[in-house]
Amino acid sequence: MRPVPFDYADPATVAEVCEVMHRYGGEAAVLAGGQTLVAQLNSRVRRPAMVVDLRRVAGLREVTVDRGILIIGAGVTQRAVEQHPDTPAVLREALARVGHVPTRNRGTLGGSLAFGDPQGELPTTVLALDARVRVASVRGERVLAVADLWSGPFRTALASDELITAVEVPLPEDSRWAFEQRDFRRHGKATAVAGFSSGRLVLALGGVGTRPLLVDDELLAGRSPEAVGSAVRELVVPAGPDPYVSTGHRRQLAATATTAALHRVLTTTPVENS
Ligand SMILES: Cc1cc2nc3c(=O)[nH]c(=O)nc-3n(C[C@H](O)[C@H](O)[C@H](O)COP(=O)(O)OP(=O)(O)OC[C@H]3O[C@@H](n4cnc5c(N)ncnc54)[C@H](O)[C@@H]3O)c2cc1C
Secondary structure, rough: OOOOOOOEOOOOOOOHHHHHHHHHHHHEEEEEEOOOOOHHHOOOOOOOOOEOOOOOOOOOOOOOEOOOOOEOOOEEEHHHHHHOOOOOOOHHHHOOOOOOHHHHHOOOHHHHHHOOOOHHHHHHHHOOOOOOEEEOOEEEEEEEEHOOOOEEOOOOOOOOOOEEEEEEOOOOOEEEEEEEEEEOOOOEEEEEEEEOOOOEEEEEEEEEOOOOEEEOOOHHOOOOHOOOOOOHHHOOOOOOOOOOOHHHHHHHHHHHHHHHHHHHHHOOOOOOOO
């Protein structure tokens, strides 16, 4: 196969990245760890006019804590997040399920959120944690709740020239969390992240539809873990035809993951980040 030609830039600052992305509009593709993008370029699924490499960009690879918020640069590798002492235990648990060590050594948190896989462990977990993304463009910076980030499967609400620069994860002291996943030969998986945070029960589901889903408080109120598991079956509406997992089986995966996560979170003592 003949190579598909595209221009390549490896800017050193966020401002330079934004300038190139603005100039190329939807024709530019950001290269973070390349774990998804390189395969897309190889298979011609993506044919950008410009690839903008984030490798040299200063400031995207830092992890800091500021006033109870963990701020993870978009270019920090999944492995580095997994090994960071301030990463919440539930996020570490989710990361351990993403690909394998070589992919996590290169793949980034920002790249996973931008990719927006509705089955992805990281989107579901940061949704439960009420995370935000910092976004930059030539028009300036804005902060977006991850609940508003995904507009559909593998689609985000970002403009074509916007760059995720960091992910903000709140670290409330009085929270406890549980991550549970059930999969069908790794081809189809349902994830439930349950938590008790600031006096409120939280449940996020992945692999149940076109994007990760935050379950309404009303569905959780006064119900046993088994009853919530049963109720979430109705929320499972696959994004499209699935050659691997039937809708009925996916509903079963979501139900059992939900029940297990809620049992765990309701029976653990209120400690987190350990
Ligand atoms: C073998 C294998 C197994 C995997 N298994 C899993 C799995 O089990 N679960 C899972 O969730 N994922 C899995 N992945 C995907 C993996 O998590 C990738 O890390 C993820 O897709 C992001 O990759 P990346 O950071 O290298 O981003 P890239 O591949 O470089 O980019 C991915 C997309 O995001 C865009 N992008 C990247 N960074 C930014 C940014 N800062 N701002 C705006 N847009 C950006 C790119 O333009 C591109 O469209 C797997 C990948 C491989 C190769």
